[in-house]
Amino acid sequence: MELSKDISGCGVAGFINTDGSLISGIDIVDSITLMKDRGNGLGAGFAAYGIYPDFKDFYALHIMYDNEQARKITEEYLDRKLHIEQHGGMPTRPIKKKRPIFFVYFVKPREQSTKVESEEFRTDEEDEFIVKLVMYINEKIDGAFVVSSGKNMGVFKGVGFPDEIANFFRVDEYKAFCWTAHNRFPTNTPGWWGGAHPFSLLGWSVVHNGEISSYGANKRYLEMYEYKCTQKTDTEVIAYLLDLLARRHNLPFELIAKIFSPPLWSEIKKMDDEKRNLYTTLRMIYGGALLNGPFSIIVGFRGGMLGLNDRIKLRPLVAARKGNTIFMASEESAIRYVAKNLDEVWMPEAGEPIIVKLNEEAYKKVYG
Amino acid sequence: MKWMKNLKNYTPPAFKVIRDDDRCIRCKACVEQCSFDATFYDEEEDKIWNWDANCVSCDRCAAICPTEAITVETRGYSYRHNYSWGSHIDSLKKRAIFGGTPVVSMGNDKPYKIYWDHLLLNASQVTNPSIDPLREPMELKTFLGKKPHSLSLKDGKPDTRIYPQLELNVPIMFAAMSYGALSYNVVEALGRAAQHVGTFYNSGEGGLNKDHYKFQGNIIVQVASGRFGVHKPYLDVGSAIEIKIGQGAKPGIGGHLPGEKVTETISETRMMPQGSDAISPAPHHDVYSIEDLRQLIYALKEATEYSKPIIVKIAAVHNVAAIASGITRAGADIICIDGFKGGTGASPQVIRDNVGLPIEMALAVVDTRLRDEGIRQDISIIASGGIRNSMDVVKAIALGADAVYIGTAALLAIGCTMCQQCHTGKCAWGITTQDPHLSKRVNPDIASQRLINLLDVWALEIKETMGAMGINSIESLRGNRLNLRGIDLTEKEMEILGVLPAGE
Numbered sequence: 051m052e053l054s055k056d057i058s059g060c061g062v063a064g065f066i067n068t069d070g071s072l073i074s075g076i077d078i079v080d081s082i083t084l085m086k087d088r089g090n091g092l093g094a095g096f097a098a099y100g101i102y103p104d105f106k107d108f109y110a111l112h113i114m115y116d117n118e119q120a121r122k123i124t125e126e127y128l129d130r131k132l133h134i135e136q137h138g139g140m141p142t143r144p145i146k147k148k149r150p151i152f153f154v155y156f157v158k159p160r161e162q163s164t165k166v167e168s169e170e171f172r173t174d175e176e177d178e179f180i181v182k183l184v185m186y187i188n189e190k191i192d193g194a195f196v197v198s199s200g201k202n203m204g205v206f207k208g209v210g211f212p213d214e215i216a217n218f219f220r221v222d223e224y225k226a227f228c229w230t231a232h233n234r235f236p237t238n239t240p241g242w243w244g245g246a247h248p249f250s251l252l253g254w255s256v257v258h259n260g261e262i263s264s265y266g267a268n269k270r271y272l273e274m275y276e277y278k279c280t281q282k283t284d285t286e287v288i289a290y291l292l293d294l295l296a297r298r299h300n301l302p303f304e305l306i307a308k309i310f311s312p313p314l315w316s317e318i319k320k321m322d323d324e325k326r327n328l329y330t331t332l333r334m335i336y337g338g339a340l341l342n343g344p345f346s347i348i349v350g351f352r353g354g355m356l357g358l359n360d361r362i363k364l365r366p367l368v369a370a371r372k373g374n375t376i377f378m379a380s381e382e383s384a385i386r387y388v389a390k391n392l393d394e395v396w397m398p399e400a401g402e403p404i405i406v407k408l409n410e411e412a413y414k415k416v417y418g
Numbered sequence: 419m420k421w422m423k424n425l426k427n428y429t430p431p432a433f434k435v436i437r438d439d440d441r442c443i444r445c446k447a448c449v450e451q452c453s454f455d456a457t458f459y460d461e462e463e464d465k466i467w468n469w470d471a472n473c474v475s476c477d478r479c480a481a482i483c484p485t486e487a488i489t490v491e492t493r494g495y496s497y498r499h500n501y502s503w504g505s506h507i508d509s510l511k512k513r514a515i516f517g518g519t520p521v522v523s524m525g526n527d528k529p530y531k532i533y534w535d536h537l538l539l540n541a542s543q544v545t546n547p548s549i550d551p552l553r554e555p556m557e558l559k560t561f562l563g564k565k566p567h568s569l570s571l572k573d574g575k576p577d578t579r580i581y582p583q584l585e586l587n588v589p590i591m592f593a594a595m596s597y598g599a600l601s602y603n604v605v606e607a608l609g610r611a612a613q614h615v616g617t618f619y620n621s622g623e624g625g626l627n628k629d630h631y632k633f634q635g636n637i638i639v640q641v642a643s644g645r646f647g648v649h650k651p652y653l654d655v656g657s658a659i660e661i662k663i664g665q666g667a668k669p670g671i672g673g674h675l676p677g678e679k680v681t682e683t684i685s686e687t688r689m690m691p692q693g694s695d696a697i698s699p700a701p702h703h704d705v706y707s708i709e710d711l712r713q714l715i716y717a718l719k720e721a722t723e724y725s726k727p728i729i730v731k732i733a734a735v736h737n738v739a740a741i742a743s744g745i746t747r748a749g750a751d752i753i754c755i756d757g758f759k760g761g762t763g764a765s766p767q768v769i770r771d772n773v774g775l776p777i778e779m780a781l782a783v784v785d786t787r788l789r790d791e792g793i794r795q796d797i798s799i800i801a802s803g804g805i806r807n808s809m810d811v812v813k814a815i816a817l818g819a820d821a822v823y824i825g826t827a828a829l830l831a832i833g834c835t836m837c838q839q840c841h842t843g844k845c846a847w848g849i850t851t852q853d854p855h856l857s858k859r860v861n862p863d864i865a866s867q868r869l870i871n872l873l874d875v876w877a878l879e880i881k882e883t884m885g886a887m888g889i890n891s892i893e894s895l896r897g898n899r900l901n902l903r904g905i906d907l908t909e910k911e912m913e914i915l916g917v918l919p920a921g922e
Contacts, residue, residue, distance in 0.1 A: 261888070263542065263887060263888040266898035267893070267896055267898040271897075273789060274795070299568040299570075300570070305571075315557055327576065331578070334565055334580070334583065340894055342894035343894075362555070
């Protein structure tokens, strides 16, 4: 019975250049490191979008292995399932403490494996295939863990303070149009590198400050749709819910935000007929996806970034704009430290999402 | 003495009425109030006597006595102590003396394990803030009915068919208790309270008195195997229709209203002759299989133009999970699972005390099974049978229920003392009787206010515990078994309940 969950405090930060211009990881590291007090050295991580322009049509699998044996088993499995365009060890700098090994694979499902050849799963759709592959590896292969699996993006995370993790993964050497970061203050940690944030599946990545009090309900809701919560933390449910609601149910982010943090019934009552009908229906159908308890999250997705608070704003989130760049962070100082003379700064209301997308031209440039 | 003991059908009295003669003022209120002929006045001796063998310990006399002269005590067995025989001795003798199987009422009173009392709730400390329901919004609104799995949009507007739903302000409804089993005033009180609170009461299987059509919008109408009082206007007035397959107190047995309770108005409402026993067949004679049930569900949907949810109520029995799955696939919108502690107005004792499952177990396995099959969205679950307090409600919802039914608890609120004599029609508190002299003892104004108070207080208690857990909406509690921990349970029991042990 996998019923336990991890709980944590934390700091979050993120920014996106809506014109798609790429910048190095130095700023995001500075921004998250400024909020050192929000972490305790037991976890940090970064998600970067636009870092693999040469392989933008391939799923970039960042995989963490506890040992060579796990790598051997996983690679045999990947060989069977996927076309691997290129792969190799992830560039890292030496550190003193014990750490897992990291590999990156640029892959595509083989045509036959998405249709009939596969023993474990069959699907005609590539994204669905990759989701099932990730779930399979995380659940079934001991010592292997898929850190991220999106196209032209990647996640770097582990146990340590943000500057240590950034240094280890050489985050400063990557260039991305969107960065998110997390500084973790777990109160109950297995000290496991996979347990750090961001949590990621396909193009989704989530950094999260808070505790999902509805975790037990969300987890069981997701299990009905074949998502397996294997990572012993509440944050992964957000990544899976996003995948379910956005990719499989095809709902826009504006509504997904209202599913996560729905308006109160007393507010719904006052809406005009059309809106009342919409919000009543949303709450009726998606009660299992309501995220209850304190949280602020920054979600990276293919071509954009989303910031959201819980429905009564029990955790901080600040947003700011300077030119074409939108910033979000737990604390305003984390933004001002890396961007002087901001055009505007605001505190989003409880449950009000900030959704930022690349402009059309930039989207074409990045994902082509 | 007017009363003489008859050795031929003697069994020792279970209770003893003790009267303080110094306090007794011979007002005879107790004599007038006792509906079981257990109290009488001897004019010659100017003394009030008790016939203990008739006493049921309903406490009416003690309550009414202006000088507090009366105490009713439970009498120990006067036979030599015997662990294995105990109460079975009298139970056996009654069968031998009267040549019939005893009928009893209210729920199973045997000392089976009560799982609610082995489940502990969680609360927030530091890492997430607890929420104060007196200062922050806290939502209990609940919708019962089939839900689509996803919402599709067309030009930003919902383009998904929404099935009919019951909207509840609190996740608590009044269970099926028929007019006939209950007195007119009690039904009136239940209806008023449901209307005031924004929930539903259930007509039970005895039809609906024409006066009570005014509660339209807050009634669930029941269709049971006897089909008493079922006609088009009856189906139309219900916000939902409940097909009663079984009842926790008597799985596999149909309803039974003793002829003593079938008075003129009852006979008119039920559309059956006055004074005759209203005995519903054990099965519905048009439902001998799951596919037959499907036909009945759709017959009722057709008759009401798909405008209201159909509930199927079953008793919790051994393979309840598989049955619930079948009921979901047969097209029911809501399933009610009634545990073996559920009450009844009349049931054979052997059935009540030996058949069925605890609601906690049944609820847990049904919720798990429906989720495993990916059909939990297709049906709502009502848990009933042995819900005693607001924390039982919270635990039921955390185990996976959408809402609960309360029956016994509602009657207790009105004044019931659980003397288990509903089947006799002599209820001294006026609740389960059709005797006009007795039934006027329930004042619907007071009774409905008490029911409203009960639901209001339970709602507040539920909000308090939700707030302590750091959640502000009931849907985040639903099926959230992580907020439960088992104590004094075996590993297997916890596995079935889907909860972790305390400390883990």
